[in-house]
Amino acid sequence: MNVSNQSGGGGQSSPEHQRRPRYSGTHPKSFKQKYKEQNIAAHPELRDHLRAKGKTPAGTHIPVLTEEVLGCLKPMPGQIVVDCTLGYGGHTLEFIKRIGLTGMLIAFDVDNAELERTRQRLSKVDTPISFHHSNFAGIANVLNKEKLEGYDIIFADLGVSSMQIDNPDRGMSYKQDGPLDMRMDNRLKQSGADLLNSLSEDELAKAFWELSDEPDQQKIARMIVAQRAIQPITKIQQLVRLIFAVKGLTSASWKKKQRNSKFGSLHPAARTFQALRILVNDELGSLRELLRLAPYCLRPGGRIGIISFHSGEDRLVKQSFRDGVKQGVYGSASPNPIVPRMKEIMSNPRSASAKFRWAIKTDFNA
Numbered sequence: 001m002n003v004s005n006q007s008g009g010g011g012q013s014s015p016e017h018q019r020r021p022r023y024s025g026t027h028p029k030s031f032k033q034k035y036k037e038q039n040i041a042a043h044p045e046l047r048d049h050l051r052a053k054g055k056t057p058a059g060t061h062i063p064v065l066t067e068e069v070l071g072c073l074k075p076m077p078g079q080i081v082v083d084c085t086l087g088y089g090g091h092t093l094e095f096i097k098r099i100g101l102t103g104m105l106i107a108f109d110v111d112n113a114e115l116e117r118t119r120q121r122l123s124k125v126d127t128p129i130s131f132h133h134s135n136f137a138g139i140a141n142v143l144n145k146e147k148l149e150g151y152d153i154i155f156a157d158l159g160v161s162s163m164q165i166d167n168p169d170r171g172m173s174y175k176q177d178g179p180l181d182m183r184m185d186n187r188l189k190q191s192g193a194d195l196l197n198s199l200s201e202d203e204l205a206k207a208f209w210e211l212s213d214e215p216d217q218q219k220i221a222r223m224i225v226a227q228r229a230i231q232p233i234t235k236i237q238q239l240v241r242l243i244f245a246v247k248g249l250t251s252a253s254w255k256k257k258q259r260n261s262k263f264g265s266l267h268p269a270a271r272t273f274q275a276l277r278i279l280v281n282d283e284l285g286s287l288r289e290l291l292r293l294a295p296y297c298l299r300p301g302g303r304i305g306i307i308s309f310h311s312g313e314d315r316l317v318k319q320s321f322r323d324g325v326k327q328g329v330y331g332s333a334s335p336n337p338i339v340p341r342m343k344e345i346m347s348n349p350r351s352a353s354a355k356f357r358w359a360i361k362t363d364f365n366a
């Protein structure tokens, strides 16, 4: 097993011991300064303090809609469950408690660094877990490899984890500065910067509109093409500044607007970053493949549940489950998306846009 960077201090592995970054003051701001949060098991008081304020400790992830997922997918002792998106292992741990020692958990993640960290964290768990550094589009291959007839439960919690968002080296978030990487899987050839500097204006505008409903898609695409002719766009804050300029904002005017807004507004760069990330990782392509294969991989009576975080994903899930019910592949499916309660949103604001849908494969013998 290639265990990389067990210190949890960043996306890159380092064979040598590195000194902890020093900072003045008592309130760590950057991801690197939050080394205590990244070793949160050793600092339970810090975890309680941050969670009471509705914050996610850096380097960790709070699972969303857990009660609802378990209530609808009903994991039972002895079952075979696939967690398509292992992440920090929050949902996996809950499944494991219910399937017990006679069950089996199959875990996928495209992010090898996080997969290895979670594998270490779960190393004391007795339920058999089979880890796969693989896209969940490979669920059918793994079914064959594991010589299984079918899965009882297929679960996916789409998108990126808090660990990936918080680490500026991954380039997923507009909040700090770092390389515009955005790859969840380090085997992918093209980063966010590569796509920004190579796609045509029309291709960029189409992606910003179709993948995140960015209303200034054409102006942002035009500005990117003009800017990259002078200097390639490779850093997070280069792109953020460009988007602010297109929207006629400055960092100060945006902060003022935020202060005056009762519920806070969406960051001006949020949609563009989301679209670029989805494009880099071909997130919709993987989801389509998962939805296509799931009915063949589920046992009769088996259940599938998917949490999505934006309308493009939710539309695909809704359509696939509805078509499945019409064709008789699924016996039933959630009539409406299940969303977090206010209590959950207050305790974990990152859950706010989550939507959960489920379907049950038809069992003709039942």
Ligand SMILES: C[S@@+](CC[C@H](N)C(=O)[O-])C[C@H]1O[C@@H](n2cnc3c(N)ncnc32)[C@H](O)[C@@H]1O
Binding pocket: 061, 062, 063, 064, 084, 085, 086, 087, 088, 089, 090, 091, 092, 108, 109, 110, 111, 114, 134, 135, 136, 137, 157, 158, 159, 160, 161, 162, 184, 286, 287
């Ligand atoms: C929202 S997080 C999952 C969090 C997890 N449920 C938990 O409770 O900790 C999504 C995870 O799925 C992974 N991921 C995203 N798309 C994937 C894909 N197509 N195949 C496999 N893993 C994927 C990401 O790397 C990330 O670690």
